[in-house]
Amino acid sequence: MQSLQGIAVSHGVAIGEAVVIDNEGFRIPKRTVMDDALDGELARLDHAIGAVAKEIEKNRDRVSEELGEHYGAIFTAHLEMLHDKTLHNEVEALIRDQHHSAEYAVSKTLRRYAKVFRNLDDQYMSERAHDIFDLERSLLAKLLGRRREILSKLTTPAIVLAHNLTPSETAKLDPRFVLAFATEAGGPGSHTAIVAKGLEIPAVVGTGLFLTEVSGGDIVIVDGDHGRIIIQPDEKTLQQYQDELEHHRSLAVRLATLRDLPAETQDGEPIQLGANIEFPHEIQACLDRGANGIGLYRTEFLYLGADEEPTEDDHFEAYSHVVNSMSKRQVTIRTLDLGADKMGQLPRGEEEHNPFLGVRSIRLSLRNLDLFRKQLRAVLRASVLGEVRVMFPMITTLQELRQAKMILNDTMEDLREDGFEYDEQIKVGMMVEVPSAVMMLDKLLKEVDFISIGTNDLIQYCLAVDRSNKDVANLYRASDPAVLRLINTTLRAARDADVPVNVCGEMSATPKYIPLLLGMGLRSVSVSPSAIPEIKSVCRSVTIEQCEDIASRALQLDSAREVDTFLQEEIRNISPELVV
Ligand code: PEP
Numbered sequence: 001m002q003s004l005q006g007i008a009v010s011h012g013v014a015i016g017e018a019v020v021i022d023n024e025g026f027r028i029p030k031r032t033v034m035d036d037a038l039d040g041e042l043a044r045l046d047h048a049i050g051a052v053a054k055e056i057e058k059n060r061d062r063v064s065e066e067l068g069e070h071y072g073a074i075f076t077a078h079l080e081m082l083h084d085k086t087l088h089n090e091v092e093a094l095i096r097d098q099h100h101s102a103e104y105a106v107s108k109t110l111r112r113y114a115k116v117f118r119n120l121d122d123q124y125m126s127e128r129a130h131d132i133f134d135l136e137r138s139l140l141a142k143l144l145g146r147r148r149e150i151l152s153k154l155t156t157p158a159i160v161l162a163h164n165l166t167p168s169e170t171a172k173l174d175p176r177f178v179l180a181f182a183t184e185a186g187g188p189g190s191h192t193a194i195v196a197k198g199l200e201i202p203a204v205v206g207t208g209l210f211l212t213e214v215s216g217g218d219i220v221i222v223d224g225d226h227g228r229i230i231i232q233p234d235e236k237t238l239q240q241y242q243d244e245l246e247h248h249r250s251l252a253v254r255l256a257t258l259r260d261l262p263a264e265t266q267d268g269e270p271i272q273l274g275a276n277i278e279f280p281h282e283i284q285a286c287l288d289r290g291a292n293g294i295g296l297y298r299t300e301f302l303y304l305g306a307d308e309e310p311t312e313d314d315h316f317e318a319y320s321h322v323v324n325s326m327s328k329r330q331v332t333i334r335t336l337d338l339g340a341d342k343m344g345q346l347p348r349g350e351e352e353h354n355p356f357l358g359v360r361s362i363r364l365s366l367r368n369l370d371l372f373r374k375q376l377r378a379v380l381r382a383s384v385l386g387e388v389r390v391m392f393p394m395i396t397t398l399q400e401l402r403q404a405k406m407i408l409n410d411t412m413e414d415l416r417e418d419g420f421e422y423d424e425q426i427k428v429g430m431m432v433e434v435p436s437a438v439m440m441l442d443k444l445l446k447e448v449d450f451i452s453i454g455t456n457d458l459i460q461y462c463l464a465v466d467r468s469n470k471d472v473a474n475l476y477r478a479s480d481p482a483v484l485r486l487i488n489t490t491l492r493a494a495r496d497a498d499v500p501v502n503v504c505g506e507m508s509a510t511p512k513y514i515p516l517l518l519g520m521g522l523r524s525v526s527v528s529p530s531a532i533p534e535i536k537s538v539c540r541s542v543t544i545e546q547c548e549d550i551a552s553r554a555l556q557l558d559s560a561r562e563v564d565t566f567l568q569e570e571i572r573n574i575s576p577e578l579v580v
């Protein structure tokens with residue numbers, strides 16, 4: 001048994017067989033080979049060894065010719081390893097005696113060898129482990145044929161373990177077959193994490209390197225509550241997690257009874273509880289959980305899930321499905337937030353050193369007006385179908401907001417000329433997710449109908465911490481007093497200007513922050529559909545007076561740690577069943 005600590009990004013627990021997608025994207029199956037297929041499997045192995053040997057010989061000859069025998073000798077060492085009798089015997093025994101597939105036997109044996117080398121004190125020798133991984137990759141390439149086994153082609157439920165998953169790869173995961181995932185890379189606020197919540201599967205990211213320690217088919221537990229993964233658990237641990245699974249199931253059943261009850265505090269204050277979605281198909285989950293509306297529709301995922309650039313009609317079709325399904329409930333469509341970790345099929349410009357500070361979000365839209373107009377046309381066309389609001393992401397300056405609104409007005413004129421109907425009074429809002437926007441709120445608020453606080457980015461831009469970098473994850477804290485002050489300032493400014501405000505970042509999907517946010521004056525949140533029952537339950541368990549007391553105490557504390565400890569204690573008293 002081996003236990004690894006990472007960052008919990010999507011709650012819940014899953015137990016299942018691992019599918020390992022290594023750096024190169026190989027998926028190593030642990031098939032069982034039938035008696036009558038054993039000879040065929042051994043022949044596949046021989047064939048792969050022969051083909052890899054030929055490749056190495058070719059490389060050796062070319063390098064010897066161009067650089068001299070001395071360099072060619074590097075490949076001779078690889079060849080010797082490839083032809084080593086003991087190694088062959090070990091791989092063959094796994095196939096013949098254990099009935100493992102050739103790729104699984106190769107991977108298991110070579111990884112064992114690599115581990116021995118890696119643990120040697122001598123640095124030169126320990127680096128030989130790389131040579132062994134190279135050999136493994138070459139053999140797997142021959143045995144598996146295509147390099148990147150497509151994640152979406154899983155056909156039995158499994159736990160995906162990978163070095164990293166991009167938001168678009170994650171978006172393509174089929175939740176029927178992916179029980180959970182864990183990645184070596186990734187940070188707490190990454191969009192990969194957000195998609196995992198949308199898929200409603202447990203996920204842990206940023207564990208550091210571990211893929212060499214695990215083989216496809218190993219039993220793995222992903223503990224998305226504590227950010228832990230456990231490889232080959234012992235009986236006692238397995239039992240403990242089975243109990244945990246049961247606890248989650250019964251909690252979900254209890255919370256489901258709140259579905260048709262309002263999100264209202266004990267003293268009768270109504271709270272708007274909307275849902276964040278990335279894809280139109282999530283609407284069903286929103287309806288099932290009784291969402292008041294869609295507080296944030298991340299439309300850029302239309303690009304991330306598609307092979308070709310979406311047309312105006314593709315946009316319109318997606319939006320009209322969402323608006324119609326929500327039947328008259330408010331739908332806030334956020335314009336494209338492409339860039340940084342969400343590029344989709346769009347051609348990348350120059351490699352950016354700091355993509356989160358680069359051509360992202362509204363900046364990208366304002367530089368690609370065809371793209372922007374196409375989307376705005378679709379949003380406006382959908383606006384006659386229900387209560388649609390449009391929202392601009394990552395507004396940093398007043399000029400940006402004015403420019404975006406000007407393009408919106410131009411698009412309205414074009415539509416009018418083209419004979420389309422749209423809601424001329426459509427509400428226009430912006431996200432507050434950059435500290436400069438908080439500083440300029442008095443002016444910005446005069447030019448919008450509503451604002452929404454995106455804490456995921458606000459934390460990153462306030463604290464100078466990349467939301468997707470595991471190495472600074474400990475600094476990425478919603479509870480940092482600086483972040484709390486920004487939020488408090490925003491809520492006050494919005495109240496003074498009488499402009500509706502909501503929080504749609506992950507902070508509002510975390511039970512312990514709800515009393516604090518309500519105490520600061522917030523009355524509207526938007527969270528992933530899976531978080532709605534818990535958040536509603538917290539709202540229904542508190543009074544505004546109690547929340548105001550919590551907020552005023554939290555705002556006096558000096559550090560994120562103090563705030564976290566304090567809020568954890570409070571939520572333990574308010575909703576003990578939600579505290580893991
Ligand atoms: C945010 O930044 O909090 C937000 C809701 O937007 P996204 O996570 O899509 O950047």
Ligand code: MG
Binds near residue numbers: 393454456
């Ligand atoms: Mg954001």
